[in-house]
Amino acid sequence: MTSEEIALTSKEELNAELKALLRKAYESGIDVEGGFECRNGVEHPDWDVIVTEVEKNEHSE
Known part of the structure; x- marks a missing residue:
C-alpha cells in the first residue's frame, strides 16, 4: 500500500510526514520500535x- 505522493522540499516537511506515519502505525497497534x-x-x-x-x-509537543 502506498500513500499519495507528496513533494517534500525541506527536512521539516520530512519530519512532519514521518511523525504522521509513526503516529498512524502506533495508533493501529503496530510496534514501531526497531x-x-x-x-x-x-x-x-x-x-x-x-x-x-x-x-x-x-x-514536548
Whole structure:
C-alpha cells in the first residue's frame, strides 16, 4: 500500500510526514520500535531506519 505522493522540499516537511506515519502505525497497534530496511531498487538508494522511543520532556509537543 502506498500513500499519495507528496513533494517534500525541506527536512521539516520530512519530519512532519514521518511523525504522521509513526503516529498512524502506533495508533493501529503496530510496534514501531526497531530497525527497518528500506530497499528501493536500482534507481534510489537503500536505507536502514532505526526507530527508538525517547523520554518525553516537559516541553514536548
